[in-house]
Amino acid sequence: MSCSSSSGSEEDDEGFDSYRKGGYHAVRIGDQFAGGRYIAQRKLGWGQFSTVWLAYDTTNSSYVALKIQKSAAQFVQAALHEIDVLSYIAKGDPSNSKYVVQLIDHFKHAGPNGQHLCMVLEFLGDSLLRLIKYNHYKCLPLNKVREMCKYILTGLDYLHRELGIIHTDLKPENILLVSTIDAAKDPFKSGQSPILERPEGGINGGVTSLIEKRLRRRAKRAVAKISEKRSSMGVAGDEQKSTRNIDGIDMRCKIVDFGNACWADKQFAEEIQTRQYRAPEVILQSGYSFSVDMWSFACIAFELATGDMLFTPKGGQGFSEDEDHLALMMELLGKMPRKVSTLPLPNVFLE
Template identity: 85%
Template sequence: MSCSSSSGSEEDDEGFDSYRKGGYHAVRVADQFAGGRYIAQRKLGWGQFSTVWLAYDTHSSSYVALKIQKSAAEFVQAALHEINVLSSIGDGGPANSKCVVQLIEHFKHTGPNGQHLCMVLEFLGDSLLRLIKYNRYKGLPLNKVKEICKCILIGLDYLHRELGIIHTDLKPENILLFSTIDHSKDPCRSGLSPIIERPEGNINGGVTSLIEKRLKRRARRAVAKISLRDSLGGAGEAPKSARNIDGIDVRCKIVDFGNACWADKPLAEEIQTRQYRAPEVILKAGYSFSVDMWSFACIAFELATGDMLFTPKGGGQGFCEDEDHLALMMELLGKMPRKIAIAGAQSKDFFDRHGDLKRIRRLKFWPLDKLLIDRYKFSEKDAREFSEFLLPLFDFAPEKRPTAEQCLQHPWLNCLE
C-alpha cells in the first residue's frame, strides 16, 4: 500500500458494510473531485477512518494522494484535527526538507453517503512495513538502517522541538519512502498516461473486488512473530534470504497525524500501536515527546533484524498482554526501577509494592547486544555499537531518553559504512 497509512491496515480490506450513510465514499476510477481538479486513478489503501486514492492533479499535472474521510460526525472531527496538525506542520517552514508529509489542500465532497472531508497530500511511495516485507523479514543492511533512522529523527526533531507535536503512533506503516520500491508502480516513473475518462465497464470502483482481495489476503497472512520468551526455547527459524535492496532510495517521511497531539494538550490516555508502546503509556503515568523516541527505537531494531522487538501475548496463561509486555521489556532491559514501576495510575494492576510483577515471577534476561549476536548473527562490533545507540532510548525513565536532536549527533548514525 502506498501513501498515508491512515491508508491503514495492510492485512485486510475495508469491507462492504462500511459503504453506507456516515461511512466511506465509494470512488470509481476517473471520478472527479474539487470541481474537476483531481481525478481518481487507483486506490492506494484504507484505514479505519478513510480510504486513500492516487489522484491526478490537473492544475499542476502531478500525482497526489487523496484521503477521503468517512462522513459521520466523529470522523469529520477526526479529520479536522488532522488538518489542524498538518496545517501547523506546513506553517512551520518548508516541511519538505523536514521529512514530514505535506498537506496540499483540503475540501468537502458530497456523495450518497454524506459529506466527506478530503485531504490532498503529496504522493509518496511504499511504507517501511512494505520494505521490511519486500526484504523477506531479513534485516536491512546497517547503512540503509542508518539512512532511514536519520530521516525519521529529522522529522521527529522538527515535530518535537519546533512544533511541540507528539506523533503518538510511530510505526513502520506510518513512515513512507519518497518513491515506490517497484518503479513500475510509480505513476511518474512508469510513464503511464493519467486516466482522465472513465474506463469502460468500471461501475463499482472501490467496492468491486473486495471478496477476491479478502480471500487472497487471508491466504497470505503476515508471518507469526515469536516473542523473546518463546524464542529462548531455541525454536529454529527457516532461513530467510533477503532481496538486494542496494538500489532502493530509502529517504522517507513521517505520515498519518490522525492521532498526533500537542504536548501541552494530550488527547488520549491510551496511545501507540501495541508493539511500539512505551512503558509509561501501559502504566498510565503520563507521557511526552519521549514516547515517540521509544517507538523510534523499536522501529530501528525492526529495520535491522526484520523482527518486531516486543510481541506480547495475553490470555490463557493467567496474565494479560500488558503484563507480558512489561515482562518482555524487563527481560531485555533489566528490572524496572521500583519508583517508576509503582508511579502510574495502572501500576497496581501489574506490580506489587516491591516493584515486582504480580503474575510473571520468573524472568529470563537476554540483553540486547547478546540477542543481536545470538539470534541475529550480528558481529560483536555491530551489536555493541547498535546497542549503544538504542539502549538509552529504552530507558524506563522517560526524561532520561535522548531527544531526536541528541540522537542525530550520535556516532553510530554518523559513521556510514
C-alpha cells in the same frame, strides 16, 4: 495506515458493509473531486477512518494521495483535527525538507453516504512494513538502517522541538519511503499517462473492486499453497529465503498519519500507541511526552535491523498482555525505576 498509503492498511480490504450512510465514499477510477481538479487513478489503501487514492492533480499536472474520510460526525471531527495538525506542520516547513508528509489541500465532498472531508497529501511510496516484508523479514544492511533512522529522527526533531507535536502512533506502517519499491508502480517514474475520465463500462474502484480483490486474493492463496507444497518437497530453491537486492531503493522516508497526534500541552487520550511499539509510561499510566515517540522509534530501528519485532507481548493464564509486555521490557532492560509508575506495582517490577 500509509498516505500514499497515508494511512492505508497493508492487509485485506475494508469490507462492503462500511459503504453506507456515515461510512466510506465509494470511488470509481476517473471520478472527479474539488470541481474536477483531482481525478481518481487507483486505490492506494484504507484505514479505519478513510480510504486513500492515487489522484491526478490537473492544476499542477502532478500526482497526489487523496485521503477520503468516512462521513459520520466522529470521523469528520477526527479529520478536522488531523487537518489542523498537518496545516501546522506544513506552515513550519515551506521547503518540505523535514521528512514529514506535506498537506497540499483539503475540501469537502458530497456523496450518497454523506459529506466527506478530503485531504490531499503529497504522493509517497511504500511503507517500511512493506519494505520489511519485501526483504522476507530478514535484517536490512545496517548502513541502510542508519540512513532511514536519520530521516525519521530529522522528522521527530522537527515535530518535537520546533512544533511541540507528539505523533503517538509511530510504527513501520506510518513511515513511508519517498518512492515505491517497484518503479513500475510509481506514477512519476512509470511514464503512464493519467486517466482523465471514467473508463467505459469499467467496474473499477469503490465497492465493486472488492469482489475482484477477493478473487485475486483467493487465487494468490492457492498459488501460495502449491509453492509451500513444492518447498516442503525440496523444489523451491533458495531464492524465496534469501534477502532481496535493495541497493536501488531510495531509503529517504517520511513520517505520516497524524490522526492520533497531539500537542504536548494538549493531550486527548491516556492509552496511545500500537501495542508492540507502546512505551512503558503509557502502559503504567504515568503520563507521557515526546519520549513515547522515541521509544517507538527504537522499536522500529530494531525491527529494521533484525526483521523481528522487539516486543510481541501476549496475555495468558493468570497474566495480562500488559504484564507480559512489562516483563519482556524488564528481561531486556532490568527493573523499572519507581518514578515511572503511578500504579501500585509489586516490588518485583521496581528498582
